[in-house]
Amino acid sequence: MAYLELTNICKTFSSVVAVKDFNLSVEKGQLVSFLGPSGCGKTTTLRMIAGFETPDSGSILLNGENIAPIPPDKRGIGMVFQSYALFPNMTIRDNVMFGLKMQRIPKQEAVERADKVLDLVRLQNTAKRYPHQLSGGQQQRIALARALAIEPRVLLLDEPLSALDAEVRVALRGEIRRIQSDLGITTVYVTHDQEEALSISDLVVVMNNGLIEQIGSPQEIYRKPATRFVATFIGTANEFQGKISSSSSVDCGMFSLESTRLQGMPVNTPVVVLIRPENVEVFAEKPQEVKHNLFEGRIDTVTFHGAITRLAIDIGGRSITADININGQSFLSHQQNVWLCFNPDVCQVMKTE
Amino acid sequence: MQESKQPEKGEVGKPGWLQVLTIVFFLFYMLIPIIATYIFSVATRWDKTILPEGYTLEGYTEVAKNPYFLITLKNSLVLSVLSVVLNLVLIVPTVYWVHVHLHAAKPLLDLLMILPFGIPGVVLALSLVQVYNFQPIHRSPFLLAAATVIFTMPYMYRSVSNNIEAIDIPTLTEAAQSLGANMVNVLTRVIIPNIFPGILSGSLLVFATVFAEFTLARLIVGASFKTFPMLLVEYTRKDGTIAAGLSVISFTIAWIVSLLILWVSGKGIKSTSDVIKAR
Numbered sequence: 001m002a003y004l005e006l007t008n009i010c011k012t013f014s015s016v017v018a019v020k021d022f023n024l025s026v027e028k029g030q031l032v033s034f035l036g037p038s039g040c041g042k043t044t045t046l047r048m049i050a051g052f053e054t055p056d057s058g059s060i061l062l063n064g065e066n067i068a069p070i071p072p073d074k075r076g077i078g079m080v081f082q083s084y085a086l087f088p089n090m091t092i093r094d095n096v097m098f099g100l101k102m103q104r105i106p107k108q109e110a111v112e113r114a115d116k117v118l119d120l121v122r123l124q125n126t127a128k129r130y131p132h133q134l135s136g137g138q139q140q141r142i143a144l145a146r147a148l149a150i151e152p153r154v155l156l157l158d159e160p161l162s163a164l165d166a167e168v169r170v171a172l173r174g175e176i177r178r179i180q181s182d183l184g185i186t187t188v189y190v191t192h193d194q195e196e197a198l199s200i201s202d203l204v205v206v207m208n209n210g211l212i213e214q215i216g217s218p219q220e221i222y223r224k225p226a227t228r229f230v231a232t233f234i235g236t237a238n239e240f241q242g243k244i245s246s247s248s249s250v251d252c253g254m255f256s257l258e259s260t261r262l263q264g265m266p267v268n269t270p271v272v273v274l275i276r277p278e279n280v281e282v283f284a285e286k287p288q289e290v291k292h293n294l295f296e297g298r299i300d301t302v303t304f305h306g307a308i309t310r311l312a313i314d315i316g317g318r319s320i321t322a323d324i325n326i327n328g329q330s331f332l333s334h335q336q337n338v339w340l341c342f343n344p345d346v347c348q349v350m351k352t353e
Numbered sequence: 354m355q356e357s358k359q360p361e362k363g364e365v366g367k368p369g370w371l372q373v374l375t376i377v378f379f380l381f382y383m384l385i386p387i388i389a390t391y392i393f394s395v396a397t398r399w400d401k402t403i404l405p406e407g408y409t410l411e412g413y414t415e416v417a418k419n420p421y422f423l424i425t426l427k428n429s430l431v432l433s434v435l436s437v438v439l440n441l442v443l444i445v446p447t448v449y450w451v452h453v454h455l456h457a458a459k460p461l462l463d464l465l466m467i468l469p470f471g472i473p474g475v476v477l478a479l480s481l482v483q484v485y486n487f488q489p490i491h492r493s494p495f496l497l498a499a500a501t502v503i504f505t506m507p508y509m510y511r512s513v514s515n516n517i518e519a520i521d522i523p524t525l526t527e528a529a530q531s532l533g534a535n536m537v538n539v540l541t542r543v544i545i546p547n548i549f550p551g552i553l554s555g556s557l558l559v560f561a562t563v564f565a566e567f568t569l570a571r572l573i574v575g576a577s578f579k580t581f582p583m584l585l586v587e588y589t590r591k592d593g594t595i596a597a598g599l600s601v602i603s604f605t606i607a608w609i610v611s612l613l614i615l616w617v618s619g620k621g622i623k624s625t626s627d628v629i630k631a632r
Contacts, residue, residue, distance in 0.1 A: 052527055081528060088547060089547050102533035103533055147532075
């Protein structure tokens with residue numbers, strides 16, 4: 001049995017379905033992300049684990065124990081909020097010690113434990129200051145330390161980085177992952193930022209409109225999206241509508257695409273073909289060795305992104321996004337004619353509803 | 354927010370002459386009547402000269418001899434403290450409840466809390482006397498206390514409400530709960546300490562207003578429950594020096610009470626300005 005087990009969870013707010021039939025098993029020590037657009041039910045699910053919302057139906061088991069009837073203050077679940085939620089009237093050390101005071105841990109031991117977690121988030125020198133004297137990133141690290149001080153059974157993070165600058169966000173997510181895996185603490189992380197979810201998670205739960213779209217490792221979610229929503233929400237994808245014309249090809253109207261990923265779908269099934277920008281190959285001259293999915297096009301725009309360069313290429317009136325690694329090649333310019341190729345192995349095909 | 358390095362107010366530069374003039378004028382406007390009252394209360398005669406012709410404490414000894422002095426002082430103190438307590442009991446939980454659970458009712462409450470400003474004291478007093486014309490409430494100190502509470506409610510409401518708006522009560526409540534705090538601990542250790550500055554300034558305003566209140570007391574209880582301002586008004590008709598002495602005592606009590614409360618909770622006041630600064 002998994003450490004944290006959510007079974008058939010449903011939650012409705014005045015006739016609006018927030019979460020529907022949610023099933024998830026989390027192993028001890030895993031970091032699981034709930035990823036989705038706002039209003040997809042990810043925060044509601046997190047709040048049900050914390051005890052701030054009650055599921056209409058379904059069960060939440062923690063280490064085999066049904067925690068539904070337990071009030072939030074008795075669950076031993078730590079939580080970090082988007083707005084930090086540090087107590088403004090207390091010093092940093094008192095903030096971190098708050099949970100230990102509630103557990104009536106002797107003062108001396110509480111101070112030692114507080115200093116230990118402050119050390120963990122590398123802010124031991126702020127113990128005597130007040131929250132408003134720290135930067136946003138520091139405040140969130142204190143909020144993390146405060147949640148960790150009680151040695152929670154599960155750690156919940158509700159969009160912890162959304163209020164921070166991009167630079168701080170990247171640094172802090174690495175730190176959260178380091179501390180989480182050092183302590184081996186089971187963690188649920190809510191975010192709408194796909195890059196964040198992919199970079200720190202063991203398991204990603206992609207949600208939309210209260211339903212789970214896919215559960216998988218970051219690699220699976222990115223490389224083998226289960227639904228069209230996942231494919232378009234995670235990263236960027238070029239989409240072609242069409243229908244299956246043979247065991248290995250899709251008729252997309254003006255052209256036909258070869259794919260090795262048709263999974264035996266019958267002919268005439270309406271489908272969409274998805275190709276990631278980094279899987280589009282671009283050539284200045286017509287490549288002789290390529291047999292399938294070769295198109296001639298013209299570069300509309302060239303956008304430099306540092307590590308990659310993003311091209312918008314027009315093929316017969318359709319715009320294709322391609323990410324390429326220039327590596328000193330300077331053959332690309334605006335309005336230049338190029339050749340594009342999609343390897344049949346990377347053409348993901350999905351049924352349209 | 355915290356990261357942005359905006360110049361502190363003090364770094365803007367030295368104030369211009371116009372600002373200095375405004376401040377000096379304001380201080381004169383506020384302080385001269387008070388200083389004059391203090392001087393007048395110890396003056397022998399002050400009508401033909403710029404400064405009094407002589408000084409005496411006769412006014413004060415006269416006041417101390419009046420048996421009503423201590424009675425009215427006690428009555429006013431009891432009335433003020435009672436108004437503060439009733440305001441706290443009525444307003445603080447209401448504001449908390451409306452803010453956390455019933456946000457839709459806030460505009461209604463805001464509107465209700467302007468009404469006491471719009472109703473003249475005379476109207477409030479006379480209508481209360483007419484409506485509650487049965488014993489033991491009719492013209493009783495209880496009715497007076499009820500009236501002063503209505504009259505001063507907006508002060509408490511505004512102070513507490515502004516303070517509650519400035520902090521994220523629902524999230525702080527949840528944060529404390531997730532750390533194992535029950536509702537009593539949430540209120541006593543997190544919520545009340547953080548809205549304490551608002552509670553305090555509301556209490557000060559209510560105390561000072563009720564202590565100096567005359568109209569309601571005069572019209573509702575009359576001579577049966579004499580308050581300090583009633584004694585003061587009596588003396589203005591008899592002896593200006595003694596009336597000034599009473600005013601001085603009234604000011605001084607209000608200041609001592611204010612300073613006492615501020616001193617007791619110096620920490621709380623500091624943290625509000627900090628909370629507001631941090632936003």
